[in-house]
Amino acid sequence: MSAMILEKLSSAVGVSGNEDAVREVILKLIKGHVDDVTLDSMGNVITYKAAHTTRGQSSTQAGLRIMLAAHMDEVGLMVTGYTSDGGIKFRYIGGMDDRLMPGLRVQIGKDRTPGVIGLKAIHNTKHNEREKAVPVESLVIDVGASSKSEAETLAPLGTYGTFLAEYRRLGNLLSGKAFDDRVGCAVLVELLQQKAYPVDVFGVFTVQEEVGLRGAGIAAYRVNPTHAFVLEGTIADDLPKKKDESPTTQLGKGPALSVLDRSVIADRRLVDHLIATADKHDIPYQFKQPGIGGTDAGAIHLVREGVPTAPISVPCRYIHGPVAVLDPRDYRNTVRLTELALRELHQMEALESASG
Numbered sequence: 001m002s003a004m005i006l007e008k009l010s011s012a013v014g015v016s017g018n019e020d021a022v023r024e025v026i027l028k029l030i031k032g033h034v035d036d037v038t039l040d041s042m043g044n045v046i047t048y049k050a051a052h053t054t055r056g057q058s059s060t061q062a063g064l065r066i067m068l069a070a071h072m073d074e075v076g077l078m079v080t081g082y083t084s085d086g087g088i089k090f091r092y093i094g095g096m097d098d099r100l101m102p103g104l105r106v107q108i109g110k111d112r113t114p115g116v117i118g119l120k121a122i123h124n125t126k127h128n129e130r131e132k133a134v135p136v137e138s139l140v141i142d143v144g145a146s147s148k149s150e151a152e153t154l155a156p157l158g159t160y161g162t163f164l165a166e167y168r169r170l171g172n173l174l175s176g177k178a179f180d181d182r183v184g185c186a187v188l189v190e191l192l193q194q195k196a197y198p199v200d201v202f203g204v205f206t207v208q209e210e211v212g213l214r215g216a217g218i219a220a221y222r223v224n225p226t227h228a229f230v231l232e233g234t235i236a237d238d239l240p241k242k243k244d245e246s247p248t249t250q251l252g253k254g255p256a257l258s259v260l261d262r263s264v265i266a267d268r269r270l271v272d273h274l275i276a277t278a279d280k281h282d283i284p285y286q287f288k289q290p291g292i293g294g295t296d297a298g299a300i301h302l303v304r305e306g307v308p309t310a311p312i313s314v315p316c317r318y319i320h321g322p323v324a325v326l327d328p329r330d331y332r333n334t335v336r337l338t339e340l341a342l343r344e345l346h347q348m349e350a351l352e353s354a355s356g
């Protein structure tokens with residue numbers, strides 16, 4: 001079941017620029033399911049699954065090259081210095097929140113050295129200190145070292161770190177680390193494990209999304225797709241419920257389609273095709289509130305002569321925090337919707353104009 005795929009991907013550590021462990025997991029999961037795998041100079045994994053005629057399909061859709069992208073990297077930390085008493089100073093890689101840090105468990109480096117982000121006991125804090133977040137520059141990670149040199153040996157400068165969180169069931173929901181975007185990676189792995197599609201499919205696992213969509217652009221340049229879908233984990237802010245305010249997305253309401261975010265205006269023809277596919281097969285879907293966040297679509301749609309691109313996202317609560325929460329039904333429906341949209345791409349209206 002998919003839960004195993006998501007668990008493996010969620011537990012792997014791969015902060016932006018250091019995606020090796022995630023890449024290894026992915027290469028194992030897709031082995032034998034794709035016709036070609038290329039690793040490019042930045043570390044993007046570019047897979048190719050050739051078009052194949054299936055039952056009820058008279059011919060393949062020649063000339064269509066569909067890129068499906070999910071980013072391997074997660075937000076995290078990097079070691080930047082030490083205190084004389086063995087504390088480790090660090091900075092963020094990707095968008096993180098100072099308020100979350102004190103008291104958190106982290107894991108540092110290849111050996112996953114455990115650490116705790118230091119926290120001043122409440123007994124010692126003054127009232128006004130409790131009202132503001134401690135800036136990251138003033139935080140240190142405690143790995144149990146008692147001197148600068150001991151800390152330096154355990155975690156040399158530039159060592160990556162991330163949160164330490166277990167993959168768990170929460171009632172009918174799932175919780176774990178780095179669902180942004182290991183959930184997209186898991187959806188993409190499942191799509192590649194299916195039988196061939198009537199269109200050429202390029203499944204791309206990208207690097208360095210969280211630091212500015214850096215891997216996806218060069219991957220799209222190489223693939224030269226006619227269309228692209230970006231598979232993401234996106235913000236669900238449905239808990240606690242806010243009166244009279246529409247949440248960005250909600251858990252359990254199906255895959256989230258984007259119309260516009262800070263990185264892209266989704267291709268309307270692709271969005272309409274996703275809606276038509278969902279309606280036809282009774283798959284729930286929702287729209288992500290416009291104007292919020294960005295994805296690899298922001299880089300992909302601007303490559304070469306332009307690529308019609310649309311994001312499809314699994315709603316996740318608490319993304320960019322230590323633990324995110326998702327509804328496995330949204331996950332399943334995202335796999336289904338994307339799969340059917342690919343199998344029925346020939347039914348897309350305005351395919352001619354969209355493919356040039």
Ligand SMILES: [Zn+2]
Pocket residue numbers: 071180181209232233
């Ligand atoms: Zn993401």
